[in-house]
Amino acid sequence: MTDSANPVYQPANDPIQPHTQLNACIEILGFSEMVANNEIDKIQVFYESIGQEIYNARKKNYSWGFRVIEPQFLNFSERIILASRLYKEETLADLNSVVFKLFTEFSNIIASTALHMHIPIRGMICIGETYRGAVRSRKPAVMTGKDPLILSDLLKVFSINEIFPNGFSEGLIPAVDVPFHFGEGICHSFTEITRLESIGIFMPVEFNIKNAADVTILSNMMAETKIDGKEYFACNWKEWMLERSDCSPDNILAFAESEARSSGPHAKKWKSLIDYSVNL
Numbered sequence: 396m397t398d399s400a401n402p403v404y405q406p407a408n409d410p411i412q413p414h415t416q417l418n419a420c421i422e423i424l425g426f427s428e429m430v431a432n433n434e435i436d437k438i439q440v441f442y443e444s445i446g447q448e449i450y451n452a453r454k455k456n457y458s459w460g461f462r463v464i465e466p467q468f469l470n471f472s473e474r475i476i477l478a479s480r481l482y483k484e485e486t487l488a489d490l491n492s493v494v495f496k497l498f499t500e501f502s503n504i505i506a507s508t509a510l511h512m513h514i515p516i517r518g519m520i521c522i523g524e525t526y527r528g529a530v531r532s533r534k535p536a537v538m539t540g541k542d543p544l545i546l547s548d549l550l551k552v553f554s555i556n557e558i559f560p561n562g563f564s565e566g567l568i569p570a571v572d573v574p575f576h577f578g579e580g581i582c583h584s585f586t587e588i589t590r591l592e593s594i595g596i597f598m599p600v601e602f603n604i605k606n607a608a609d610v611t612i613l614s615n616m617m618a619e620t621k622i623d624g625k626e627y628f629a630c631n632w633k634e635w636m637l638e639r640s641d642c643s644p645d646n647i648l649a650f651a652e653s654e655a656r657s658s659g660p661h662a663k664k665w666k667s668l669i670d671y672s673v674n675l
Contacts, residue, residue, distance in 0.1 A: 408530045413578060416525035417466075417498050419477040420584035421505060421518035421596060424661055426473035441512055442470075448504045456497070464494050466501045477501055478576075481522065481607065492610040499608075499616045502596045503635040510594075510632055510647045515654075515661050518596035518630075519588045522604050523580025532571040593667035594651075597627040620671040633675045648672060 636642035655666035
């Protein structure tokens with residue numbers, strides 16, 4: 396008997412459906428050491444700087460209505476996930492180009508902010524079918540007739556409305572929503588990032604599906620390069636820095652040279668940054 400024929404694997408909800416999604420998995424290298432060394436201020440400033448730069452980008456795009464297609468920013472420990480939906484309809488090719496360009500702008504913000512602060516990161520962008528949403532437990536049940544017992548400490552932290560949500564007065568226990576977010580592209584990003592021996596954010600050239608990245612490449616926000624013999628599009632952190640008076644690509648490359656000559660754990664990755672940056 397196959398899994399699909401086994402009654403244990405028959406969904407109670409409607410079958411979940413995929414959509415095409417642009418994903419980036421970005422890893423902050425040495426994050427656990429930063430936490431262990433109590434460099435919390437540095438971590439906070441990093442996130443604050445990203446937020447401010449994204450806000451500055453939003454100001455440029457807000458009147459165009461682009462806020463609704465901004466990448467979603469998910470953060471957990473050393474991993475940052477960016478996610479944007481792409482559209483399969485042939486008539487929406489221009490929209491996909493804009494989605495991709497905005498996604499790359501966010502990626503460049505993260506990469507450039509990290510480099511400006513001398514924080515090594517590596518990231519992988521992939522496109523693929525993605526399942527995202529939530530499944531719900533079976534219909535709400537009715538409580539027994541017992542009076543509620545409220546721990547007094549709960550009332551010191553939560554309001555009554557928070558403790559007892561809508562439907563409580565009718566004796567209903569609310570359903571449970573379990574979120575899910577997975578797919579081939581996300582799996583590929585998570586797998587490939589651990590093999591990436593370079594600092595920067597990249598997309599394998601084969602993921603330029605239906606030429607969605609062409610406008611972004613022509614805008615010099617990405618450039619084709621090779622890492623360990625494999626072809627990628629690299630996010631152009633240099634171009635982003637050149638537009639700002641407080642950032643200098645030359646200073647970053649000088650720092651990378653110093654790190655590449657060191658015995659540090661990421662020396663090879665800094666050397667790779669130097670090598671591929673000649674193509675940016």
